[in-house]
Amino acid sequence: MIKRKPLILTLMTVFLFILISKSLASATIVDLSKGEFYSSADVYQMALKLESKYPSIIHIEVIGQSVDQKPLFAVLMTKDIDDVRHRDDFNVYRQHYLVEAGTHARETVNPLIVMKQIEDYAMDYYQDEHIPEFHLSQELEDVVIHFLPLTNPDGFDLVKFGKDSIQTQEGLTALLRVDDHDYPNFKAGITGVDHNRNYPQEYFDFEENVWVDIWQTYLNQFYSDQPSGAFYPGPYPASEPEVQAVMDYILSYDFRNYISFHSRGTIIYWHKYFAPDYYNHRTKDLAQSVSAVNGYKLSDQDSGKGSGYISDFTSSQTLKPLITIETLPAWTELPTPNHLYLDAYEKNRLIPLIAIQNGKKIGYHPYRLYVEYTYVRDFEDLLYAKAIAQKYDGEIIEGTGIPPMILEKEKRAHSIYELLLKYFPLI
Numbered sequence: 454m455i456k457r458k459p460l461i462l463t464l465m466t467v468f469l470f471i472l473i474s475k476s477l478a479s480a481t482i483v484d485l486s487k488g489e490f491y492s493s494a495d496v497y498q499m500a501l502k503l504e505s506k507y508p509s510i511i512h513i514e515v516i517g518q519s520v521d522q523k524p525l526f527a528v529l530m531t532k533d534i535d536d537v538r539h540r541d542d543f544n545v546y547r548q549h550y551l552v553e554a555g556t557h558a559r560e561t562v563n564p565l566i567v568m569k570q571i572e573d574y575a576m577d578y579y580q581d582e583h584i585p586e587f588h589l590s591q592e593l594e595d596v597v598i599h600f601l602p603l604t605n606p607d608g609f610d611l612v613k614f615g616k617d618s619i620q621t622q623e624g625l626t627a628l629l630r631v632d633d634h635d636y637p638n639f640k641a642g643i644t645g646v647d648h649n650r651n652y653p654q655e656y657f658d659f660e661e662n663v664w665v666d667i668w669q670t671y672l673n674q675f676y677s678d679q680p681s682g683a684f685y686p687g688p689y690p691a692s693e694p695e696v697q698a699v700m701d702y703i704l705s706y707d708f709r710n711y712i713s714f715h716s717r718g719t720i721i722y723w724h725k726y727f728a729p730d731y732y733n734h735r736t737k738d739l740a741q742s743v744s745a746v747n748g749y750k751l752s753d754q755d756s757g758k759g760s761g762y763i764s765d766f767t768s769s770q771t772l773k774p775l776i777t778i779e780t781l782p783a784w785t786e787l788p789t790p791n792h793l794y795l796d797a798y799e800k801n802r803l804i805p806l807i808a809i810q811n812g813k814k815i816g817y818h819p820y821r822l823y824v825e826y827t828y829v830r831d832f833e834d835l836l837y838a839k840a841i842a843q844k845y846d847g848e849i850i851e852g853t854g855i856p857p858m859i860l861e862k863e864k865r866a867h868s869i870y871e872l873l874l875k876y877f878p879l880i
């Protein structure tokens with residue numbers, strides 16, 4: 454006689470199967486309750502897992518290596534990413550937005566905030582009720598969000614796991630040259646250079662018609678003249694490979710605005726003393742829309758002291774708004790303890806989407822920079838546009854609407870004629 458399984462057992466097996474498959478389907482990759490324990494390698498692995506789980510909207514691109522040979526990576530997110538990123542007109546086919554985090558080593562919550570944003574946005578793309586305020590399936594038809602979740606992986610690992618986290622002899626030699634051994638308190642990379650003092654800084658002097666280098670010209674009290682856990686700007690601008698990679702990336706696309714996450718103080722920095730009024734007006738507007746969501750206060754106007762910030766570079770080279778958002782209250786301990794991750798995330802979950810909303814309402818500006826007949830970016834004012842064009846040996850074409858990616862034939866002919874005139878003024 455065949456022994457039959459009791460019905461109750463069969464039902465229990467079926468129930469268990471449903472339970473397991475449901476929990477597998479909803480299992481998330483980024484777990485904020487473990488935020489404190491993740492290494493830079495874990496963060497990179499998470500990014501790769503998100504790419505394999507959501508391949509039609511997420512693409513990971515390695516954009517460089519840190520001093521200790523750890524990958525610096527960008528996460529690109531848009532609909533049908535693998536088709537559209539190969540298009541010649543990718544730069545204007547959809548608008549581009551940049552979110553950056555992890556520049557300062559001990560500000561460890563932000564890379565995880567950004568990773569969780571990526572996961573939540575991907576989930577909402579397929580399941581619209583996941584983020585009730587936005588429809589990612591629609592957003593990602595219009596925009597490409599570029600996330601740089603962890604731009605100082607060596608520092609991130611050093612503050613969490615100490616010297617043993619260094620994997621190359623070159624990395625160890627660099628760290629041992631730094632006299633400051635208070636590793637958990639590091640903002641710098643392992644060479645003792647504060648990356649957010651290492652960006653080139655210059656402005657255009659309209660009277661003299663020249664670009665003026667003001668890197669480390671006007672200092673504030675936060676300055677170190679030697680490699681240290683914080684505030685040492687480096688031997689020269691962009692001396693650090695991490696900074697070079699981010700700079701190249703910033704200039705590779707026509708980003709409409711930028712978000713840079715730091716910690717701490719629950720404040721938003723927006724003003725640039727050397728930038729034109731329209732820049733500060735737009736940046737303040739962006740800061741206000743973000744503040745309305747995360748509740749952080751706006752900074753005072755920039756004193757002009759202190760130098761080499763990522764915002765100095767982007768504002769002078771692209772004139773597109775960048776705001777620096779300082780997550781976490783001023784009293785918090787850094788690197789960030791586990792219990793603060795969730796609240797910091799909840800406050801900032803929507804911020805990139807708010808920045809996109811703000812950028813979309815502005816539209817394209819009339820003065821467009823073309824280098825070798827290819828569109829680079831647009832400017833609000835002709836004088837500044839010309840100053841940038843002179844720097845890149847490009848030309849400015851006036852227009853409305855979405856800029857054509859490649860200059861049309863007549864315009865090419867026209868600009869070749871102008872070029873000839875420049876060299877042979879008598880024709």
Ligand SMILES: [Zn+2]
Nearest residue numbers: 557560715716
């Ligand atoms: Zn910072």
